[in-house]
Amino acid sequence: MTNSERYKIEAKARILKALAHPTRLFIIDKLKERTHCVCELTELVGADTSTVSKHLSILKHVGLVESRKEGTMVHYSLADECVVKCVGCLGEIVLRQLERQVASLADDA
Amino acid sequence: MTNSERYKIEAKARILKALAHPTRLFIIDKLKERTHCVCELTELVGADTSTVSKHLSILKHVGLVESRKEGTMVHYSLADECVVKCVGCLGEIVLRQLERQVASLADDA
DNA sequence: GGCGTATATGGCAATATAACCAATTAAGGT
DNA sequence: ACCTTAATTGGTTATATTGCCATATACGCC
DSSP states (O other), rough: OOOOHHHHHHHHHHHHHHHHHHHHHHHHHHHHSSSHHHHHHHHHHHHHHHHHHHHHHHHHHSEEEEEEEETTTEEEEOOTTTHHHHHHHHHHHHHHHHHHHHHHHHHHH | OOOOHHHHHHHHHHHHHHHHHHHHHHHHHHHHSSSSSSSHHHHHSSSSSSHHHHHHHHHHHHHHHEEEEEEEEEEESSSHHHHHHHHHHHHHHHHHHHHHHHHHHHHHO
């Protein structure tokens, strides 16, 4: 493996690790529609502000979201629309898995 | 959030967590081309067999890969081609991030 | 049956993650 | 300057992940 390959694979793994949490996926899903401030997301997620803030900082650190400060509030938005496509593919995988489960249940019956 | 939404988001997070490791991404990348047995992957990865076997079991557990036993060997393959698309999107994100970094370096100069 | 190769599993130590609370910083309004 | 609201950061505890070693299992061959 070349250094460039190693770098890319590690960068991808970092991004995936940042995505791999229900709360963070939920946040990404909300930001897909529009920009949200931390207090809105805190409300939507239903956890401590500090918890949500840390999740956001994890997403920001790998470049998946951007923040813009306005007065006392911080507005977060998606940094790259590609993540929507990526999560969309996952959705397809999940659906297909469900279909298979249903099919195998039908076979048993 | 409905139960169905919660289920899907957790399913996606489980899959992402399984993907989010350099070695496992590397394995997925190798399986993209063709089926590989554990010993081949062990050789390619350069880690202990037990380590590779555990990575494969993590990938299998979330339904990303399938295994077929043949004699004393076990052949692993991709279970859903969609994961290729998903990792491809990640690649785009990484490239775009690199481009931005290069651009900002150019700005500084 | 006994041996060698291919995988898988259990156990362990090191490290990483996650959630909350508490404390801090930042900006506005009065 | 003081108070309030918004957000971040540090600390702590509980839990999860990772990688290797040692051990077990499975299969083919003699």
